[in-house]
Amino acid sequence: MRIALVSDVFAPRLGGMEVQVADLAARLRRAGHQVRVMTATPGEPVPDLVRLPAPVSLPAPVNPWAGRGLRAEVAAADVVHIHLGVLAPFASRAAQIALAAGRPTVVTWHSMVGRAAVPYAARWRGWIDSGAVPTAVSGVAAERVRAVTRSGVPIEVLPNGIDPADWAADATAAPALGPGEPVRLATAMRFAPRKRPLQLIALAASIRRLVPPERRLELVAAGAGPLLGPARARVQTARADWITLPGRLSRPELARLYHRCHLYLSPARLESFGIAALEARAAGLAVAGIAGSGITEFVQDGVDGVLADDGRQLAREVAALINEPEALTKILDHNRSVAPHQTWERVLDATLETYDRALAARPGGR
Template identity: 40%
Template sequence: MITAPRHYCDGVLIVHVSDCYPPRTGGIETQVRDLARAQVAQGHEVHVLTATPGPAGERGGLVQDDDGVRVHRLGARIPFGLPVNPAAPPRVRALLRELRPDVVHVHAGVLSPFAFDGARVAVDAGVPVVVTWHCMLDGTVPALRAAVRRSRWASAPMALSAVSGAAAQRVGEVFDAPVGVVPNGMDLARWAPDATAPSPAGPLRCVATMRLAPRKRGPALIGVVADAVAQLGPGSLTLDVIGDGPARASMERRVARAGLTDVVRLRGRLERAGVRAAYTQAQVFVAPAVLEAFGIAALEARAAGLVVVAHRATGIAEFVTDGVDGLLVDDDAAMVRALVRLSREPALLARLQARARADRPTHDWALTLEAAQREYVRAAELAGR
């Protein structure tokens, strides 16, 4: 139903394959679920095959309804509930024969054994396959490129894509093939700035929302704040960190050692309403990650009217314009300078805030669904459908 002469809007059967899915929390999990639900709302039949156990540990092929999305829990009994199942391919193969999908949409990170197994099985079955990378492949490109050249993946009929142009560039270097962009989507109205909220007074109020994992560089963020405060003096800025994860203990130690207990608050995980409320009390969103393929938390902050300070060579640069509605930097030292400028130059802060509030980002679900549609049609053409 998604071959070139026909229309994707006719309603198709879509199978998403992802190692991770709720109740796990994270960027891929949230995006796959929200995309699947948006496609159901469009009238498509949508299934998700995942190695993530259900809320009560459900696995072994149990099927759950998730607001119209049929979620197949194909996880195994692995310590710590990790989303891994080396024995899944035969079950995936049987499900594809049973469901006969029009397209299989695989969601990949650097290490996604379940997703890659799903892609292999789907290609063998002759089903149109889209693979979307949700990560930056920096540091792995030479090894992956060599591996692809030695395998049949070099000629596999798959529509390759990534969540941003920056991420797509790395995928293209690995496969030496055209790579599309399927950006992450969000409900822009949910994150619209609160026009009635008073502008925070006093110190520069910063916020960061992330999983507290090494690749997000939370400890490095504490160092950035410490350097900025050393230049600005006491009472100059505050930082609220929203999120949790294995790096929390390290961040707590750094906060204590730097004497920042009255500057930095580690607030843990908050529901979306809590994050939204926190943004009404902030002026600046700080994103310390350098391997950020997209940056959905930064997009939410940008949509809420915050000034985003982030690294330039990331997916965040696709919705933040340096010197217009945010500041993009090349390294941590430049991030320190950016925070110092925003604290010392209230006119600059006000100008960036005004543009961030007035110029709404375009990354809504309509954009994402349209991009996914293009990739599904391309996948059908590559598969000869």
């Protein structure tokens, strides 16, 4: 099968959607399919990666002049898979071109759409009415799309995937939780407003106040982005030397970090899925996050971690786990022995089934 994956953003930019599209392309190729990735993000040439950046310098990966290149790539594909973020003019243009050309089309929403998406509702509903197969990365994200488009067509869940072997820790080498050992917390995020890195610093401070002073804490928050500097400044102002912001870490570096840690903090409210939290869960960490976000796809409160309605409650729930090592140990034991469901094997099967539905919906497709 010839598959075109379309995403406004791609490497060298790094984020959840960029990584997922790259991983999906690799998995599809291993399964014997021909895959081309189309993006408006400029960068080095890569085989089967079609970069269509704007001919002039723009502050974002958009290209209003990409129509000719998109039409040529769409015409050669059996299935076109559109990946949408918060705003995705490049991928949206590709969706319109694909549907107008009668190509079997799958659309995946990677973000939690809200009121700001209302102007796009009619366009999205038009795609669905034209035969596009609509999907989202989690149940909560799908519900948002359903509410905005008011479409009667089910929005299927097509989750992000991981390879648990990349993250799994030795079950016999769990980090100690003895009286003299620090409780180690971790997170990995893009330091951008939507991920709430500054609120993470406030959350950590609240946890510190709710835990006895003799209990040592360490927090490593990995990642880069525009708010990394302000976050570091807040840590310095608070003299919180137990918080470290090392910048971006590679996957192997993150895995090694997680294997030393106990808890993963996910402060984002608008987390459509939370691939970094899933990776930490696969590494055996207890995950603490906001109820109603995408992490509920793989975190059951009290089993895989703790969920809370807001930051204050989340601080209390995390502090309670730290103050009750037996409860934290029970979650750690569970997460180290039970792999999450969202493996690439399952996700790839679900993706190919979705492509089959798109092909069936467009009889003119090859």
